[in-house]
Amino acid sequence: MKRYTDLDLRNALAEFAETGLLRNSAENHGVPPTTLFNRVRGSGPANKSQIIKQKLSPAMEERLTEWILFQGSLGYPLTHAQIRRLARRMLGDDESLGKRWTGRFLARNPSISTIRPRRIHGNRAD
Numbered sequence: 001m002k003r004y005t006d007l008d009l010r011n012a013l014a015e016f017a018e019t020g021l022l023r024n025s026a027e028n029h030g031v032p033p034t035t036l037f038n039r040v041r042g043s044g045p046a047n048k049s050q051i052i053k054q055k056l057s058p059a060m061e062e063r064l065t066e067w068i069l070f071q072g073s074l075g076y077p078l079t080h081a082q083i084r085r086l087a088r089r090m091l092g093d094d095e096s097l098g099k100r101w102t103g104r105f106l107a108r109n110p111s112i113s114t115i116r117p118r119r120i121h122g123n124r125a126d
Helices: 006-019 022-029 033-041 048-053 058-073 080-091 101-108
Strands: none
Touching (some): 058 101
């Protein structure tokens, strides 16, 4: 599945407003037609009541995302458990996170991706 950015979506919305051709506008900017249709109807990326219920604020999530990417660029990618521990520290250790918090956090922040480790031969490791 090809990913698209907010800018792509905004450009597709602008083109649709000019031409009135939904499917062509979506294809020209790499946005799924159903997503463009839903945005034209007025539904947003996330319900505001869902954002209010999130443990971390959007600003805190953005900061956590930046830290994860920074650590990855240094060659020390964080595990899911480490990400969870960092989030709990940001909230205060007494605050709990749900079972699926890590997966949902990663889904909300597509710039972070999980990379599976690969085995290497013992001679290469030495």
